[in-house]
Amino acid sequence: MTIKAIIFDVDGTLADTENGHRKTFNKAFAECGLDWNWDVPLYDKLLKVTGGKERIKYFVSDFLTDFDKPDHFGDFVKHLHKVKTKHYTSMLSEGHIPLRPGIKQLIEETHAAGITLAISTTTTPQNVSALLEVALGKDWEKYFAANGCGDIVPHKKPAPDIYFWVLEKLGLSGADCIALEDSENGLRSSLAAGIKTYVTINHYTRGHDFTGAARVFDDLSDLKSFYKAAGLALPKG
Numbered sequence: 001m002t003i004k005a006i007i008f009d010v011d012g013t014l015a016d017t018e019n020g021h022r023k024t025f026n027k028a029f030a031e032c033g034l035d036w037n038w039d040v041p042l043y044d045k046l047l048k049v050t051g052g053k054e055r056i057k058y059f060v061s062d063f064l065t066d067f068d069k070p071d072h073f074g075d076f077v078k079h080l081h082k083v084k085t086k087h088y089t090s091m092l093s094e095g096h097i098p099l100r101p102g103i104k105q106l107i108e109e110t111h112a113a114g115i116t117l118a119i120s121t122t123t124t125p126q127n128v129s130a131l132l133e134v135a136l137g138k139d140w141e142k143y144f145a146a147n148g149c150g151d152i153v154p155h156k157k158p159a160p161d162i163y164f165w166v167l168e169k170l171g172l173s174g175a176d177c178i179a180l181e182d183s184e185n186g187l188r189s190s191l192a193a194g195i196k197t198y199v200t201i202n203h204y205t206r207g208h209d210f211t212g213a214a215r216v217f218d219d220l221s222d223l224k225s226f227y228k229a230a231g232l233a234l235p236k237g
């Protein structure tokens, strides 16, 4: 199979972001007068649900017993998430979360080789641009033919919706592409869209079930072994 496109997940894959998300959720809770504190073990459980707004609702429904839901609970959650995103994008813009090993080189080398690149993530577009503006420069969008993120699809990962959205945008089939993911939810999403998927693990996803992954890597610091596994004749020259 000739790989026509590589589709990248963001959180946990392009960068190890989840502790940044976790800390800024906590900042938002404090700013909004809530005594909620998501520590690492609790956040590990909450990551079962993708999407920050959905995760807050999951926390309230499954982990809080005596929380008196305010009227217009949906708006309450949206506001909390807006405050969190403000803190998170500031954290990214200050350069606190770098790309993971090998990612910048992979993006540059595959783009230079004429392979189409795309993004498929559950996080918000603001978060994607804040991360990649710092990491790849103000013109980061030049690397990506499609940027599938956030609420543009009705069902978030592990549903395949966001990958189908990206494939349609690219005018490609799942068989033309490979995906890079970090989590069980992400892998289930890309596999359901018929995309051969490689996984790089991190602290939160080390114990996940990666059945169906083409290969699981700790990270992409040894890019040559990733290229070999994926059948990519790179770097060129």
Ligand code: XBP
Pocket (backbone or CB within 6 Å): 009, 010, 011, 012, 018, 021, 049, 050, 051, 052, 053, 120, 121, 122, 123, 124, 127, 157, 183, 186
């Ligand atoms: C990971 C997610 C996101 C982040 C939080 O996305 O599930 O919800 O945890 O970001 P992916 P938001 O791995 O698909 O990149 O608060 O913006 O949702």
Ligand code: MG
Pocket (backbone or CB within 6 Å): 009, 010, 011, 012, 013, 181, 182, 183, 186
């Ligand atoms: Mg991820």
